[in-house]
Amino acid sequence: MISVQDLTKHYAGRIAVDHISFDVEPGEIVGFLGPNGAGKSTTMRVLTGFLPPSSGNVRVNGFDVFRESLDVKRSVGYMPEMAPLYTEMKVKEYLRFRGELKGLRGRNMRTRVGEVMDLCSITDVRRRLIGNLSKGYRQRVALADALLHEPPLLILDEPTSGLDPVQIRQVRELLSSLRPKHTILLSTHILQEVEQICDRVLMIHHGRLLAYDTPANLTKKLRALTQVFVEVDGKGDIAAALESLPAVRKVIEESKDGVWTRYVLRVEPGVDVRETVMKMAADKSWKLRELHRQLPSLEDVFVELAASEPVKS
């Protein structure tokens, strides 16, 4: 559905997207993850046919984004980060107006507007002014707009930004329900979002692609990051003792609170050292007030990959 080869985009001599390549298969939900300014919106705007690439080969639904941008626009439902909704229009009126711009007429228009309002659960607010709707409802109106012309591909720029937890869950459920009819590329800062609904994750930083894989594979790759937190009150060189345990690669003293010292243990993949730590504490008469293990998250993967990326001037 999407094929990106060696895409580069410059703004006035500054590189925003730096030689990235990736493919998205039909029916996939792909999460685009990266900090502010990483190049997500730029890449998405190139994919929608609105922004020409500086170089590279980008095809959407089989069409070249530069030479066949009209066909690309027909193939894509795009929801920009700040969807430009007309606040003085009523919901249904707005969708009909947008439908007309997208070439819908007559019965086809009536059916589609009804369908997308149902799909996005906005039928009950169809006669309300957009300006009076909550952010969650407005977001769903913007999504209904993106869906109007039944595009096979949806490109959504931070679809859950600014929403409360209930609204976030509703949007996520809605997006999951659109699969497999629609392929979805969505950008987000929220790692949990990606873990929950995305088949694959694109990680981007300083315009470069850091990784592209399933959330499970990404975290598996960096299993070495498994951490154990231990808070101890005891005598002797506690850090050295903990570091002598099999499978413990590194011990970092994290904080002190009176007699208590909190350590972070970096542990080899697949090993649970909690029992041996407990045994050592008993043998050495240490007091323990915390002992817990934290498996690596996508956030750890991102932080580690970003740290290994040379920073550009």
Ligand SMILES: Nc1ncnc2c1ncn2[C@@H]1O[C@H](COP(=O)(O)OP(=O)(O)OP(=O)(O)O)[C@@H](O)[C@H]1O
């Ligand atoms: N129209 C523009 N003119 C000049 N520079 C731009 C323009 N749009 C974006 N940039 C720059 O390009 C880089 C990538 O920006 P982009 O908006 O694509 O990042 P992003 O990952 O979407 O960030 P955010 O999450 O903040 O939206 C940034 O350094 C940004 O300042």
